[in-house]
Amino acid sequence: QLQLQESGPGLVKPSETLSLTCSVSGASLTSTSYYWGWIRQSPEKGLEWIGNIYSSGITYYNPSLKSRVTISVDTSKNQFSLRLSSVTAADTAVYYCARQDHSSRIFDHWGQGTLVTVPS
């Protein structure tokens, strides 16, 4: 059974870098059938796609966040990670990791999410 679990600090200071990890069990990140992605949710912006990574290491980012985002994968640990630099209070949100089917592009499995707060 596929499970995704987000982990990382719940509080990040303004101007610092937010770092989160998604641990995946029940599927391999080396599979060519899927992308692995990050989505965040806030009351102000709703659900916002951040970006995703393919098994080859190719990444795709939301243009509005592209200058600050890095997604990487560690296949030895079956984990992928998100780094968001120069955070502000506007980056306060629940961050989800998710699996995205390569052909249909649907987000078919999500983690339970982790709240990250950036104080103003």
Added chain:
Amino acid sequence: DIQMTQSPSSLSASVGDRVTITCRASQNIGSYLNWYQQKPGKGPKLLIYAASSLQSGVPSRFSGSGSGTDFTLTISSLQPEDFATYYCQQSYSTLMYTFGQGTKLEIK
């Protein structure tokens, strides 16, 4: 970016009711439209993909229709576990996936 607009934003209904939620895209997205259900403290759950295909394990009371710019999610007979927030999402633009603002379904 492709904008997704859902209506209504909230809806009160009773167990057994038939409910319809609509989603409109700002441009033609073909059938690249997906529906998710979210309950408090949980990640979204995929219900419908490609506008009308039911995800495995999802009850048949859920159905989707539409193409182009106008789409609907219908719940034929509301059950207590269906009270949640529903989101549409377009997967037409691979450069930027976008979601609707959500429809909160509450018990009347």
